[in-house]
Amino acid sequence: MTRVNGTPRVIEGVVDIQWAPGGKRIRRVVKRSNKRITGKLPSWKMGRMLHWESKLERDALYLHEADPAVTFIREQPVRLRFMMNGELRSHVPDFYVETNGKKIFREVKTTEDAALQEIRERTDVLKQLLPIHGFEYDVITDEEIKAEPRLENAKWITRLGKDTVSLVDEESIRRKIAEKGHVKWSEVKKDCFGDYSVPKACRLILEGNLRIDINKSITGDARVSYGEKGKGGNHNG
Structure with missing residues (x-):
């Protein structure tokens, strides 16, 4: 060279x-x-x-x-x-x-x-x-x-999102978000997606079907929206 x-x-x-x-x-x-x-x-x-x-x-x-x-x-x-x-x-x-x-x-x-x-x-x-x-x-x-809070967010989302979400539940979640374009994380924690809302949301975030900014702390006001699968929108930047 x-x-x-x-x-x-x-x-x-x-x-x-x-x-x-x-x-x-x-x-x-x-x-x-x-x-x-x-x-x-x-x-x-x-x-x-x-x-x-x-x-x-x-x-x-x-x-x-x-x-x-x-x-x-x-x-x-x-x-x-x-x-x-x-x-x-x-x-x-x-x-x-x-x-x-x-x-x-x-x-x-x-x-x-x-x-x-x-x-x-x-x-x-x-x-x-x-x-x-x-x-x-x-x-x-x-x-x-090791950039935070991205790494810790990636860890717990991966750990909680280990189980698949049924097509019926995924469609129900899509309709829920479509009502106003997004939901807040505080709503997810209150089971706005039904039983086991947080694990369901985490799995769909991993798959790219839901989006959340994991570069920022995921507080109650964090927005969860419907994503385009495979676009990597969870942690660009």
Whole structure:
């Protein structure tokens, strides 16, 4: 890789994109011998447990679970082999994500680690090389992931929204909101959607069928409106 006026210019390329077979992980994440904290997160979106290697990865998964625009998540999915600075390199991204028609290999880093020269160079190279193969590459940092109150909102909405809502209940909720365009969260807490109003609302928020601004504290005055599924309206910005 060379630089022109401080901008990286790639002169080398991706050698191989090696997918783990059968939808498995390219390397084992959760194992007893791990000294660092690892674990699994139940995914309503994928219908299985998602593995994480750090609390930061776990928190990133909560944000992905709460984003209706994200339609697919897979952890430790591939090994990328590519040339950088004249050497063959190998890299396993933390996640593969499909969102808004994009296919993204995503890495989770602390802000400090993301600023390291080697990481910055690798990020620059992969951002330029992978679109040739139909993929994108990005790095999300702790500053973005841990932004509050979005993260805590994503966590409790994901936890409460684990059960599906029947089509009958969903239509009833749609009609209720259509009467005035929105309802307040205080009304939801008072079971304006019938029994279990809060879990129902949370599930429909996760699916993108209801919208609420999770970048702000969800107080009684927070507005809940009907959404467009998959538009990611719950936490843009």
